[in-house]
Amino acid sequence: xxxxxxxxxxxxxxxxxxxxxxxxxxxxxxxxxxxxxxxxxxxxxxxxxxxxxxxxxxxxxxxxxxxxxxxxxxxxxxxxxxxxxxxxxxxxxxxxxxxxxxxxxxxxxxxxxxxxxxxxxxxxxxxxxxxx
Numbered sequence: 085x086x087x088x089x090x091x092x093x094x095x096x097x098x099x100x101x102x103x104x105x106x107x108x109x110x111x112x113x114x115x116x117x118x119x120x121x122x123x124x125x126x127x128x129x130x131x132x133x134x135x136x137x138x139x140x141x142x143x144x145x146x147x148x149x150x151x152x153x154x155x156x157x158x159x160x161x162x163x164x165x166x167x168x169x170x171x172x173x174x175x176x177x178x179x180x181x182x183x184x185x186x187x188x189x190x191x192x193x194x195x196x197x198x199x200x201x202x203x204x205x206x207x208x209x210x211x212x213x214x215x216x
Contacts, residue, residue, distance in 0.1 A: 102134045111138035129158035133165055136172065145176040163192035167199035174206055182206055 098121060105114045118135035122128060136151035152169035159165065170185030186203040189196060 099130065099134075106134070106138060106141075109141075111141050114138045127158050129155040129162070129165070132158065133162075133168065136165075137168060140168070140172040140175065143175070145172055148172045149176075161192060163189045163196060163199070165189075166192065167196060167202070170199070170206075171202060174202065179206060179210060 098117065102114050102117055105111075105117075115135055115138050118131045118138075121131045122135075125131065132151045132155035136148045136155060139145070139148035139151060149169070149172060152165060152172060155162070155165045156169065166185045166189035170182045170189060173179070173182035173185060176182075183203070183206060186199055186206065189199045190203065
């Protein structure tokens with residue numbers, strides 16, 4: 085992995101490996117790759133996003149939040165980062181923040197079926213909570 089991190093031409097290979105490992109539910113390995121990559125490329129918003137998604141899957145919501153916010157700070161126009169941050173907040177039961185992230189994501193790109201679905205789930209859950 086170190087070789088792929090050192091050469092700019094290997095960025096796609098690193099991304100492909102991370103996607104494969106994530107699909108195989110090997111997030112701890114992904115996080116290791118992400119952290120070593122960020123040592124070489126500290127402003128790589130894609131790496132922050134990969135790490136954030138894995139931290140969310142591992143229910144380490146605080147660490148996921150940090151990684152999502154770094155990705156967003158570096159690339160504030162990427163709608164998926166906001167949508168995925170919304171998922172993290174949603175799982176964390178921080179519903180106000182989840183809603184804000186879903187709305188921002190849809191403002192940037194209103195054609196995101198997964199974000200639309202997640203936002204609808206959030207609204208239904210809040211409606212059901214208010215009925216109790």
